[in-house]
Amino acid sequence: MNAVNKLKLKNDEGKFICVGLDTDLEKIPLHLKYSENPILEFNKKIIEATSEYAAAYKINFAFYEKLGSKGFDILFQTKEFIPKDILVIADAKRGDIGNTSRHYADSVFNYFRFDSITVNPYMGEDSVKPFLDYENKLIFILALTSNPGADDFEKLQLKNGSYLFQRVIEKVNSWNIKSNCAIVFGATKLQELQENIYAFGNLPVLLPGVGAQGGSIEEVMKLFIRNKKLDLLINISRGIIYKDNTDNFAPAAKKEIISLNEKINKLLSE
Amino acid sequence: MNAVNKLKLKNDEGKFICVGLDTDLEKIPLHLKYSENPILEFNKKIIEATSEYAAAYKINFAFYEKLGSKGFDILFQTKEFIPKDILVIADAKRGDIGNTSRHYADSVFNYFRFDSITVNPYMGEDSVKPFLDYENKLIFILALTSNPGADDFEKLQLKNGSYLFQRVIEKVNSWNIKSNCAIVFGATKLQELQENIYAFGNLPVLLPGVGAQGGSIEEVMKLFIRNKKLDLLINISRGIIYKDNTDNFAPAAKKEIISLNEKINKLLSE
Numbered sequence: 096m097n098a099v100n101k102l103k104l105k106n107d108e109g110k111f112i113c114v115g116l117d118t119d120l121e122k123i124p125l126h127l128k129y130s131e132n133p134i135l136e137f138n139k140k141i142i143e144a145t146s147e148y149a150a151a152y153k154i155n156f157a158f159y160e161k162l163g164s165k166g167f168d169i170l171f172q173t174k175e176f177i178p179k180d181i182l183v184i185a186d187a188k189r190g191d192i193g194n195t196s197r198h199y200a201d202s203v204f205n206y207f208r209f210d211s212i213t214v215n216p217y218m219g220e221d222s223v224k225p226f227l228d229y230e231n232k233l234i235f236i237l238a239l240t241s242n243p244g245a246d247d248f249e250k251l252q253l254k255n256g257s258y259l260f261q262r263v264i265e266k267v268n269s270w271n272i273k274s275n276c277a278i279v280f281g282a283t284k285l286q287e288l289q290e291n292i293y294a295f296g297n298l299p300v301l302l303p304g305v306g307a308q309g310g311s312i313e314e315v316m317k318l319f320i321r322n323k324k325l326d327l328l329i330n331i332s333r334g335i336i337y338k339d340n341t342d343n344f345a346p347a348a349k350k351e352i353i354s355l356n357e358k359i360n361k362l363l364s365e
Numbered sequence: 366m367n368a369v370n371k372l373k374l375k376n377d378e379g380k381f382i383c384v385g386l387d388t389d390l391e392k393i394p395l396h397l398k399y400s401e402n403p404i405l406e407f408n409k410k411i412i413e414a415t416s417e418y419a420a421a422y423k424i425n426f427a428f429y430e431k432l433g434s435k436g437f438d439i440l441f442q443t444k445e446f447i448p449k450d451i452l453v454i455a456d457a458k459r460g461d462i463g464n465t466s467r468h469y470a471d472s473v474f475n476y477f478r479f480d481s482i483t484v485n486p487y488m489g490e491d492s493v494k495p496f497l498d499y500e501n502k503l504i505f506i507l508a509l510t511s512n513p514g515a516d517d518f519e520k521l522q523l524k525n526g527s528y529l530f531q532r533v534i535e536k537v538n539s540w541n542i543k544s545n546c547a548i549v550f551g552a553t554k555l556q557e558l559q560e561n562i563y564a565f566g567n568l569p570v571l572l573p574g575v576g577a578q579g580g581s582i583e584e585v586m587k588l589f590i591r592n593k594k595l596d597l598l599i600n601i602s603r604g605i606i607y608k609d610n611t612d613n614f615a616p617a618a619k620k621e622i623i624s625l626n627e628k629i630n631k632l633l634s635e
Contacts (some may be wrong), residue, residue, distance in 0.1 A: 117465070157461060157468035163476045164437035171433060190485065191427060191458050192512040192578075195387070198427035206433045215460065217487040217507060219514020237487060242462040244489020247536060252524040259518065259529065266517060308462075 098210040098233035099274060101182040102151065102299055106325055109360050110150035111316070112352055113184070113301065115332025116141065116173060117155040126342050134162075137344075138173040141336050144345040148352045151182040151328050153301075154209075174207055182210045182328075184235065184301070190215035190222045197225040204229050211235060213279060213301070216263050223270065230273040233299065238263050239291075241281025241304025250287075261291065268296050277301065282310030282329060285318070292322045299326040306334030312355065316362050331355070368480040368503035369544060371452040372421065372569055376595055379630050380420035381586070382622055383454070383571065385602025386411065386443060387425040396612050404432075407614075408443040411606050414619040418626055421452040421598050423571075424479075441477055452480045452598075454505065454571070460485035460492045467495040474499050481505060483549060483571070486533050493540065500543040503569065508533050509561075511551025511574025520557075531561065538566050547571065552580030552599060555588070562592045569596040576604030582625065586632050601625070 096104075105111075116138055120128070123137045130136045142152070154173060159166035177183050185207065189199040203212045211233040214226055226234045239249050239260040249260045257265075267276050276298055280288060283304040300319075304310040312329055319327055335355075339347030366374075375381075386408055390398070393407045400406045412422070424443060429436035447453050455477065459469040473482045481503040484496055496504045509519050509530040519530040527535075537546050546568055550558060553574040570589075574580040582599055589597055605625075609617030 119468075155461075155465055155468075157459075157465045157472065160437075161468045161472040161476055163441060163472070164434035166472075167430075167434035167437050188461050188485070188488075189427075189458070191425075191456075192510065192573075193514075195425060195427045198389075198425075198431045202427065202431040202433070202436075206431055215458070215485050215487050217485050217518060218510050218512060219517030219519065221512050221514040223514075240462065240488050242488060242491050244463075244491040244493075247489030248487060248529065248533065249489065251529065251532065254522040254524055254526075256524070259521065262521065263518065303462075 096180065097231035098182055099299070101180060101210060102233065102326065102328070105150035105181070106327070109363060110148065110356065111327060111329050111359055112149055112355050113151040113153050113328040113330040114141070114145050114149045114335055114352065115153045115155060115330050116336065117158050117332040118336065119158055122337055122340070124340050124342055124344050132169065135169050135172055139176055140345040141348050142176055144349040145335065145352050146178050146181060148356055149181060151184060152177050153184040153186045153330055155332070156185065156187040171207055174209060182233065184211040184213065185209040186213050188213050188215045188237065190218050192218065193221040193225055196222050200225045200229060204232055213237065220270065227270060227273060227275060230275055233275055233277050235277045235279050235301045236263065236267050238278040238280050239284050239287055240279060241283040241308050241310065245281060245284070261294065264291065264294050267298060271298065279303065282315045283308050285314055288315070289318055292318065292324060295324065299328070301328045301330060303330040305329055306331050312358065313362065316359050320362060366450065367501035368452055369569070371450060371480060372503065372596065372598070375420035375451070379633060380418065380626065381597060381599050381629055382419055382625050383421040383423050383598040383600040384411070384415050384419045384605050384622065385423045385425060385600050386606065387428050387602040388606065389428055392607055392610070394610050394612055394614050402439065405439050405442055409446055410615040411618050412446055414615040415605065415622050416448050416451060418619070418622040419451060421454060422447050423454040423456045423600055425602070426455065426457040444477055444479060452503065454481040454483065455479040456483050458483050458485050458507070460488050462488065463491040463495055466492050470495045470499060474502055483507065490540065497540060497543060497545060500545055503545055503547050505547045505549050505571045506533065506537050508537070508548040508550050509554050509557055510549065511553045511578050511580065515551060515554070531564065534561065534564050537568060541568065549573065552585045553578055555584055558585070559588055562588065562594060565594065569598070571598045571600060573600040575599055576601050582628065583632065586629050590632060
């Protein structure tokens with residue numbers, strides 16, 4: 096099944112939560128630290144507990160790369176453990192000149208077999224194109240990110256009056272020939288979300304920043320419902336996977352995602 | 366020795382060439398393909414042949430990541446093989462929210478022990494800051510890149526009349542509190558280089574795009590000499606490592622870098 100359809104099926108079932116596997120050895124429950132592969136064990140238990148309720152998983156490469164090649168193996172094994180009908184996003188923020196991006200795409204799509212990747216648009220079209228060449232994948236391009244630094248460049252006003260992130264969204268729409276483009280938009284930027292959602296067109300949206308970063312799931316969801324745009328993912332990492340740091344972490348994660356789904360479905364039915 | 370000093374010492378010796386190890390199994394000489402670890406063998410031979418003449422090495426992560434964890438091992442072993450007095454750049458184009466960038470920095474500086482990294486500025490200050498916290502390292506931040514896509518966003522004109530890449534350079538100067546900032550500027554953008562070199566201040570410059578991408582080493586070098594700015598690296602990847610694709614590849618690479626150094630030193634003495 097292609098990546099866009101995986102997302103669509105889950106969204107149609109009323110699932111919008113993307114579970115972010117930002118798994119850090121320092122933060123996982125003590126009892127797991129004595130197992131052979133604590134991070135993989137932790138991820139497996141989180142996935143088992145949440146996969147029935149998740150719309151997608153997002154694996155943050157940084158947390159695995161810091162362990163070197165062993166981390167890359169854990170990343171691979173984690174990805175393989177996720178049920179095949181669920182979209183899995185390589186949160187890698189890649190992007191380079193065309194010839195190099197081609198190898199990054201090869202890594203994420205052919206070696207790791209992810210459905211989707213996050214890409215940084217700074218270097219322009221030829222840096223993004225090698226990812227877009229994979230028509231069954233879903234390419235999330237950074238528009239306006241959830242962090243404070245988004246003000247430094249993404250929110251700069253251009254000569255024609257629009258903002259850099261708006262120009263990115265425009266470009267992404269023009270690149271969307273194979274219907275495999277999507278955008279990243281910070282859930283912390285509610286006002287900009289409100290002012291720009293009309294410009295998203297058919298681009299699915301990944302919204303990080305809920306929870307630890309301060310975004311509100313209710314506000315974001317209401318906004319999308321009001322705009323009848325229901326192709327989206329609200330990412331939650333720490334708020335789910337570290338909901339509880341005892342050996343009850345997996346049931347606690349399950350309880351949390353069920354409660355988030357209920358909250359969302361209540362908003363949907365209002 | 367800290368990274369800035371490594372670069373300075375090589376520059377003072379009249380060395381400005383950064384050898385880009387964009388090593389691709391499909392492009393290395395046939396006879397090496399039957400060795401146990403062809404890419405590592407190739408890299409070792411290139412390093413042995415060129416280290417006396419190189420100002421730095423740049424390892425392009427994409428070419429290793431596509432091999433998964435094995436690629437990460439080759440990357441690590443390649444890096445370890447480079448003499449310790451030579452700057453080694455992780456060409457990884459990383460950048461994410463602060464909490465994630467911190468892990469990328471941990472990977473590149475603590476696990477892989479690189480001297481330096483390339484960073485994408487799109488997400489702003491807090492995405493770059495965790496790299497800058499390593500005061501003995503050298504952080505090359507993308508300003509104007511060498512590829513055609515540089516026109517899409519980097520060269521957008523802002524409301525105040527300046528271009529996005531100029532704003533990036535301004536910001537990088539303001540972030541340079543620990544004297545560990547540097548910029549990436551495409552050797553293919555000679556006019557912009559000429560018009561902006563005054564704004565580089567004390568930031569060392571990494572110039573990709575010579576050779577396969579069309580930049581001219583003579584033109585670039587003349588411009589820097591004219592501006593009395595001699596803290597720079599001209600990257601050459603394919604033009605050195607694939608100069609010859611027979612079993613003579615290492616002597617050919619050596620001959621090429623010596624010839625490039627001579628060309629540069631002739632310009633310096635004029």
